[in-house]
Amino acid sequence: MNNSSGDRPCFALVAHDARKDEIVAWVGLQRTWLSGVSIVSTGTTGGRIKEAFPVLNVTCLKSGPLGGDQQIGAMICEEKLDALIFFVDPLSPMPHDVDVKALTRLATVYDLPMACSRSTADLIVKGLRETNSNAQS
Numbered sequence: 001m002n003n004s005s006g007d008r009p010c011f012a013l014v015a016h017d018a019r020k021d022e023i024v025a026w027v028g029l030q031r032t033w034l035s036g037v038s039i040v041s042t043g044t045t046g047g048r049i050k051e052a053f054p055v056l057n058v059t060c061l062k063s064g065p066l067g068g069d070q071q072i073g074a075m076i077c078e079e080k081l082d083a084l085i086f087f088v089d090p091l092s093p094m095p096h097d098v099d100v101k102a103l104t105r106l107a108t109v110y111d112l113p114m115a116c117s118r119s120t121a122d123l124i125v126k127g128l129r130e131t132n133s134n135a136q137s
């Protein structure tokens with residue numbers, strides 16, 4: 001765990017509209033592990049996750065086009081996150097494309113693990129689980 005703000009991992013979960021069903025399905029597959037994680041999410045994505053899994057610890061920020069991506073970017077700068085899972089829609093123009101680019105840029109600047117698809121999201125969870133279990137043994 002890298003975040004400097006608490007003792008449980010903190011994940012940002014974000015998805016564009018065309019991929020919201022996919023992130024909800026991914027959360028379902030990982031829900032046992034995610035129940036021990038603090039989740040922050042852009043508004044609409046977080047609302048969908050909370051509705052599907054009320055037991056998860058999800059904090060909803062602003063919707064992405066209204067500044068939510070920038071709020072998550074600020075959390076990256078403040079080293080409050082351990083990973084960004086961002087299911088981007090690569091096929092649709094976005095009014096807030098500059099914010100999307102800024103968010104992915106900051107994740108790169110701060111070397112934050114970032115996944116834009118299920119396969120890489122699974123690898124991040126696997127890596128963090130192994131890191132945490134090695135740290136405990």
Ligand SMILES: O=C(CO)COP(=O)(O)O
Binds near residue numbers: 017043045046
């Ligand atoms: O637009 C987004 C990320 O760029 C996601 O925002 P919402 O979760 O509010 O739809």
